[in-house]
Amino acid sequence: MEKQVSQSVINRLPRYYRYLGELLSNGIERISSKDLSEKMNVTASQIRQDLNCFGGFGQQGYGYNVEYLYNEIAAILGLNSHYKAILIGAGNMGQALIQNTNFEKRGFSLIGVFDNDPQKIGKEIKGIKISDITDVEQFIKDNHPTMAIISTPRTVVNQIVHKLKDCGVRAFLNFSYAEIANSENVVVENIHLSDSLMRLCYKISAKNAETTKKD
Amino acid sequence: MEKQVSQSVINRLPRYYRYLGELLSNGIERISSKDLSEKMNVTASQIRQDLNCFGGFGQQGYGYNVEYLYNEIAAILGLNSHYKAILIGAGNMGQALIQNTNFEKRGFSLIGVFDNDPQKIGKEIKGIKISDITDVEQFIKDNHPTMAIISTPRTVVNQIVHKLKDCGVRAFLNFSYAEIANSENVVVENIHLSDSLMRLCYKISAKNAETTKKD
Numbered sequence: 485m486e487k488q489v490s491q492s493v494i495n496r497l498p499r500y501y502r503y504l505g506e507l508l509s510n511g512i513e514r515i516s517s518k519d520l521s522e523k524m525n526v527t528a529s530q531i532r533q534d535l536n537c538f539g540g541f542g543q544q545g546y547g548y549n550v551e552y553l554y555n556e557i558a559a560i561l562g563l564n565s566h567y568k569a570i571l572i573g574a575g576n577m578g579q580a581l582i583q584n585t586n587f588e589k590r591g592f593s594l595i596g597v598f599d600n601d602p603q604k605i606g607k608e609i610k611g612i613k614i615s616d617i618t619d620v621e622q623f624i625k626d627n628h629p630t631m632a633i634i635s636t637p638r639t640v641v642n643q644i645v646h647k648l649k650d651c652g653v654r655a656f657l658n659f660s661y662a663e664i665a666n667s668e669n670v671v672v673e674n675i676h677l678s679d680s681l682m683r684l685c686y687k688i689s690a691k692n693a694e695t696t697k698k699d
Numbered sequence: 700m701e702k703q704v705s706q707s708v709i710n711r712l713p714r715y716y717r718y719l720g721e722l723l724s725n726g727i728e729r730i731s732s733k734d735l736s737e738k739m740n741v742t743a744s745q746i747r748q749d750l751n752c753f754g755g756f757g758q759q760g761y762g763y764n765v766e767y768l769y770n771e772i773a774a775i776l777g778l779n780s781h782y783k784a785i786l787i788g789a790g791n792m793g794q795a796l797i798q799n800t801n802f803e804k805r806g807f808s809l810i811g812v813f814d815n816d817p818q819k820i821g822k823e824i825k826g827i828k829i830s831d832i833t834d835v836e837q838f839i840k841d842n843h844p845t846m847a848i849i850s851t852p853r854t855v856v857n858q859i860v861h862k863l864k865d866c867g868v869r870a871f872l873n874f875s876y877a878e879i880a881n882s883e884n885v886v887v888e889n890i891h892l893s894d895s896l897m898r899l900c901y902k903i904s905a906k907n908a909e910t911t912k913k914d
Contacts (some may be wrong), residue, residue: 494901498894499878506877525880561897562904576798580791581892590893591900630903655903657895662721663714665740671902673895677796678805679713680872680888682776685806686709687886688845688870689777 493534497557499524500534504554516547563591567655568629570596572644573636574604574614577659581635582609592631596623617644624651631655638662708749712772714739715749719769731762778806782870783844785811787859788851789819789829792874796850797824807846811838832859839866846870853877 503524507515521528535553558564569592571578578597587594597609600617607614615623632653634641641662648656649670658664658674666672718738722730736743750768773779784807786793793812802809812824815832822829830838847868849856856877863871864885873879873889881887 489905494898497901498891498897501897502876502891502893503878561901563897563900565900565904567900567903576791576795580795583791585892585896587896590896591903592896631899654906655899657899661717663718671899671906673899673902675890675892675895676713676717677800677890678717680890681800681802681805681807682713682716682778683709684846684870684872684886684888685778685780685782686712686776687888688782688806689780690704691869691886 489537493537496524496526496534497561500531501554501557501561501563504550504557507550508554512550514547514549520548561591563589565591566593567591567631568593568595568627569631569633569657570594570598570620570623570629570653571633571635572598572617572620572648573634573660574599574601574609575635578633578635579609581633581659582612595627595629596620598623621647621651624648624653629653631657633657633659634664635659704752708752711739711741711749712776715746716769716772716776716778719765719772722765723769727765729762729764735763776806778804780806781808782806782846783808783810783842784846784848784872785809785813785835785838785844785868786848786850787813787832787835787863788849788875789814789816789824790850793848793850794824796848796874797827810842810844811835813838836862836866839863839868844868846872848872848874849879850874 500520503520517528517531521531524531526534535548566588569587571582571594574582574597578599582594582597594610594612597612597614598617598620599605599614604614605616630653632645632648632655634645634656636644638661641658641660641664645656645664654670656664656670656672658672661676661678663674664672715735718735732743732746736746739746741749750763781803784802786797786809789797789812793814797809797812809825809827812827812829813832813835814820814829819829820831845868847860847863847870849860849871851859853876856873856875856879860871860879869885871879871885871887873887876891876893878889879887
C-alpha cells in the first residue's frame with residue numbers, strides 16, 4: 485500500500501462492501517457513482533475520492549462494475565487472509581457472536597474458544613470445543629492466532645489482554661465494557677453496545693429539543 | 700441546547716462517561732485533564748474543547764470533579780430519559796443483548812420483545828414475555844415506544860422498519876446486517892459486527908505491510 489489511507493475511508497469501505505454484496509446477490513452488474521452514493525448516503529464525489537485512494541475503478545459514463553469493485557474492496561481489506569482468531573468468553577454474547585458471524589467471509593478463521601466455566605468447558609459451538617482458559621497460553625504457542633475476540637466480564641479484561649499480548653496476539657476485537665487501547669504493536673476494534681445506546685439516547689433528546697423549538 | 704454539537708464530540712461522550720464511571724466506582728474524586736486525556740487516548744486540549752461545548756466543567760489547577768462531570772455528561776446525553784424501547788427478533792443475538800445490557804442506565808426502558816417463532820412466543824427473557832410479531836402494531840398504539848432494536852434476519856428488516864415507522868417509532872438501534880438510513884424524522888445507530896471484523900482485518904493487513912517494509 486503506497487498511500488496513507490484515512491480512518492474515515494477505512495470506516496466506509498466495509499459499508500461499500502456490504503452494499504455491493506447485496507447488489508451482487510440481486511444480480512446487478514453495474515452501478516453509477518450517483519446511484520451508489522444515494523444508497524450509501526454519501527456524496528458521489530466522496531465515493532469517487534474514496535475509491536481513488538486505491539487507484540479508482542470507475543469508468544466515465546459507465547459507472548462501476550459491481551463484481552470487480554466488490555472483489556477489489558475485498559482484496560484491499562484483506563478479506564481472504566484467514567487470520568486465525570480465538571474467542572475468550574463463551575457467555576451469551578460470545579455464543580451469539582459465533583452463531584451469527586461468518587468469520588471466514590470477514591478475513592478470519594475461528595480456531596479456538598475459551599472459558600473458565602466448568603459447565604461450558606468441553607461443550608461444542610459450531611463445531612469448536614470450548615477449552616479451559618488455563619490452556620490458552622499453550623494453545624497460542626502451538627497455533628499462533630493473530631486475533632482474539634474479548635467477550636468476558638470487564639473485571640478480567642486487562643489481565644487477559646495482558647496475557648494474550650505476552651503470548652503474541654496482536655489484534656483484538658473487544659466486546660467487553662472495558663476499553664482496550666490501540667498501541668504501537670496492537671490493533672483494536674472496540675464494539676461498545678452501551679456507547680451506541682447512549683449515542684442514540686442523545687440523538688433522540690437532541691431531535692426532541694429541535695422539534696419542540698419548531699413548534 | 701444552544702450550540703450545534705459535532706458528531707465526533709457526541710461519539711466521544713459515551714467513552715468519557717464510561718471511563719468516569721470506572722473512576723467513580725474506584726473512589727476517585729477528581730482528575731486532571733492531562734490524566735483524563737492519557738487514559739482516553741485523546742489530547743488534553745481536545746478534552747477541554749469537547750467539554751467546553753457544553754459549558755465546560757474544569758477548574759484551573761484543580762481539574763475535573765469526577766462525580767459532577769459524570770452526572771453532567773449523563774444529563775447531556777439524556778440518560779435519565781427512560782425512552783421506551785422494544786426489541787424485534789429474539790434470536791441468539793437479541794437474547795444476548797437483553798441479558799447483557801443495562802438499558803435503564805443507558806436512557807431506555809425495555810417494554811416489549813417480539814418474534815415470529817412459535818417456539819419463542821410466550822417465553823420470558825429478563826421478566827419480559829416474548830410476544831407475537833403480529834401484535835406489534837397494537838402494542839405500539841397502546842404503549843408508544845420511542846425506539847426499536849432491530850435484531851432480525853436482514854431479509855425482513857426493511858419491511859419491519861417500514862411498519863414501525865408508520866406506527867410512529869422514531870429511533871432504531873440496528874443490529875442486523877442490513878443498513879437502516881438516518882432520515883429527517885428518524886435517528887439510527889447501526890452496529891455492524893461484520894464491519895468491525897473487516898476493519899480489524901484491514902488494520903492487521905496494513906500493520907503487516909508496515910512491518911514487512913521496516914524489515
